[in-house]
Amino acid sequence: xxxxxxxxxxxxxxxxxxxxxxxxxxxxxxxxxxxxxxxxxxxxxxxxxxxxxxxxxxxxxxxxxxxxxxxxxxxxxxxxxxxxxxxxxxxxxxxxxxxxxxxxxxxxxxxxxxxxxxxxxxxxxxxxxxxxxxxxxxxxxxxxxxxxxxxx
Numbered sequence: 001x002x003x004x005x006x007x008x009x010x011x012x013x014x015x016x017x018x019x020x021x022x023x024x025x026x027x028x029x030x031x032x033x034x035x036x037x038x039x040x041x042x043x044x045x046x047x048x049x050x051x052x053x054x055x056x057x058x059x060x061x062x063x064x065x066x067x068x069x070x071x072x073x074x075x076x077x078x079x080x081x082x083x084x085x086x087x088x089x090x091x092x093x094x095x096x097x098x099x100x101x102x103x104x105x106x107x108x109x110x111x112x113x114x115x116x117x118x119x120x121x122x123x124x125x126x127x128x129x130x131x132x133x134x135x136x137x138x139x140x141x142x143x144x145x146x147x148x149x150x151x152x
Contacts, residue, residue, distance in 0.1 A: 023100040027133060030140035031098075031108055034131075035091050038079075042089035042116075047079040055134065055141040063114070063127050063147040086116035086125070104135040111150060126150040 034053050041049040051072065054060070060069040062078050064085060069078045083089060096110040107130065114125040132144035 023103060023106065023135075024098050027098050027100065027106045027108060027140055028096070030133060030142075031093060031096065031131065034142070035093065039090045041079055042083035042086065047076045047083075050079055051076060053142055054145075055136065055143045058142050059144050061146045061148075063125070063149060086114065089114060089116045091115070106133045106135075106140065107131070108133070112147075 030053070034050065037045075037050045037053060041047055054075055056072070058075065060075055060078055062069065062082065064082055065078055067074075069075050091112050091114050093112045094110060096108050098106060098108045100106045109128075109130045111126065111128045114127060116123055116125070127147050127149050129145070129147045131142055133140045134143050135141075
């Protein structure tokens with residue numbers, strides 16, 4: 001009996017591993033889309049470039065805002081103002097730590113560096129982040145995003 005249970009457990013883990021690897025790759029792709037769409041939004045494309053990556057019930061506690069944003073209008077306002085305050089804003093992820101739970105929830109924690117122009121000069125803003133994503137209709141959407149400047 002023990003051998004049968006061990007075999008079932010081993011087979012179960014073998015069958016789950018590829019799906020988890022695919023989910024992790026899909027979450028990485030969603031984060032790369034966020035990176036690209038942030039640059040597009042702040043490159044003149046507008047907030048509508050990045051808003052579709054957030055779930056309708058998505059929440060943002062942004063790097064440059066003292067308030068949490070918990071509806072679409074507030075999310076849009078955040079990105080419109082961020083693009084104004086930080087012209088030509090781009091971001092580079094560093095050492096992301098992605099964990100997938102149950103195949104439909106993922107958390108990505110790490111740090112990133114924002115780049116933008118200030119007085120015509122390139123400026124860096126290191127920050128740390130946590131993104132919580134859920135899979136809805138086959139798409140990974142951001143339901144919670146926290147970002148804060150890196151402590152000195």
